[in-house]
Amino acid sequence: MKKDTIEANDEETTRLTVERFNSAFNRHDVDAIMSLMTANCVFENTNPPPDGLRIEGEKAVREYWMKFFANNPDAYFEEEELIVTGNRCVVRWIYRKTKDGKPWHLRGVDVFKVENGKVAEKLAYVKG
Numbered sequence: 001m002k003k004d005t006i007e008a009n010d011e012e013t014t015r016l017t018v019e020r021f022n023s024a025f026n027r028h029d030v031d032a033i034m035s036l037m038t039a040n041c042v043f044e045n046t047n048p049p050p051d052g053l054r055i056e057g058e059k060a061v062r063e064y065w066m067k068f069f070a071n072n073p074d075a076y077f078e079e080e081e082l083i084v085t086g087n088r089c090v091v092r093w094i095y096r097k098t099k100d101g102k103p104w105h106l107r108g109v110d111v112f113k114v115e116n117g118k119v120a121e122k123l124a125y126v127k128g
Contacts, residue, residue, distance in 0.1 A: 011084045014114040018082065018089045021112075021119055026076055028069040034062050037119045044123040046108065052124065072097050080107075087114045 017036060024032035043061050045053045055064050069075065080092040089112040096105045108126035112119055 010086055013117050014087050014089050014112070015082065015084045017114045017117050017119060018084075018091065018112050021122075022077060022079060022091070028073075028075070030062060030065045030069065033065055034058060037061060037122075038115055041119060042121045042123075044121075046124045046126045074098050088112065089114065 021033060021036045024036065037058065039058045040056070041058060041061050043055045043064065045055065045064075047053060055061050074097050076096045078094045078096060080094060081090075082092075083090045091110045091112070092107075093110065094105050094107050096103070098104065106126055106128075108124060111121070111123040111125070113121035
């Protein structure tokens with residue numbers, strides 16, 4: 001196989017994995033999210049400033065998502081742009097939810113690393 005073909009396949013796998021992850025997120029489906037993450041996954045949250053919280057490993061990341069969705073029942077990420085190169089993917093997004101009874105949003109970026117069709121890293125950054 002030519003290198004171009006291998007890279008194209010890697011990029012397609014990366015794109016599909018991240019799209020499936022984001023879809024599972026918007027359904028608040030923790031089982032589906034975790035089925036798309038590696039056992040030694042890393043998630044870096046945007047809070048607390050300035051560097052966010054780093055969560056490592058399947059069990060800790062699962063616990064985080066369970067608590068997150070319980071505290072944010074209408075959480076929704078709207079993709080603005082998805083850029084893939086090799087096993088890396090950058091997603092520009094708008095995070096929407098209700099805060100203090102009013103619609104609220106925040107814009108940011110996620111940087112994903114995909115290994116063997118699963119998310120190994122999800123590093124989140126926000127504007128402001």
